Amino acid sequence: MVDIDEATFLAAQKRAADRLKKTPVATAAHYDAANGKIVVELSSGLGLSFRPADVQGLEHATAKDLKKIEITPFGLGLHFPAVDADLYIPGLLDGFLGSKRWMASRMGTAGGSAKTEAKASAARANGAKGGRPRKVAKELEPA
Numbered sequence: 001m002v003d004i005d006e007a008t009f010l011a012a013q014k015r016a017a018d019r020l021k022k023t024p025v026a027t028a029a030h031y032d033a034a035n036g037k038i039v040v041e042l043s044s045g046l047g048l049s050f051r052p053a054d055v056q057g058l059e060h061a062t063a064k065d066l067k068k069i070e071i072t073p074f075g076l077g078l079h080f081p082a083v084d085a086d087l088y089i090p091g092l093l094d095g096f097l098g099s100k101r102w103m104a105s106r107m108g109t110a111g112g113s114a115k116t117e118a119k120a121s122a123a124r125a126n127g128a129k130g131g132r133p134r135k136v137a138k139e140l141e142p143a
Contacts, residue, residue, distance in 0.1 A: 025075025026089050031066035038066065040089070043075065048092060057085030 024044040032039050037049040038058075052058035052066060058080065065082040072079065078087045126132065 020074060023076070023090065024093065026071045026078060027075065029069040029071055029078055031063065031069065033063050038069070038078075040078065040092070042089070050092070055085075055087065057087075058083065061085070 024042040024046060026040050027043050028041040030039055031037075031052075032049070035049070037051055038055075040048045042048065052061050058066070061080065061083045066080065068081055070079040070081065071077070076089050078089070079085070080087075
């Protein structure tokens with residue numbers, strides 16, 4: 001257990017309160033079924049909306065799962081009880097709707113499924129050259 005005197009504790013409380021004043025927090029949140037988006041109103045007056053499919057933990061949630069959204073006491077988070085998912089508002093504002101690994105996998109899927117003339121042309125040119133070289137297993141030399 002860490003021993004903290006009252007002055008240190010009060011100073012930390014003041015720093016936290018000052019920081020919270022500068023951070024936009026959620027004041028309201030709901031699922032807009034007509035548009036298929038979660039809408040969050042922030043204390044700064046900014047409104048934020050996003051598709052649940054783009055958020056880690058909500059990608060498989062149904063409209064029924066999204067009906068109830070709880071705002072955490074300080075307004076820094078959203079909780080979706082039906083799917084037991086939590087979102088951190090500062091993380092949403094930073095543009096991260098999931099972990100880096102999860103976001104990278106989503107971006108890779110989107111890029112891999114792109115259907116452009118440039119991609120098709122490159123694939124045809126590569127095919128004319130015999131396609132992608134086969135991987136050859138390297139044998140390890142004895143030590």
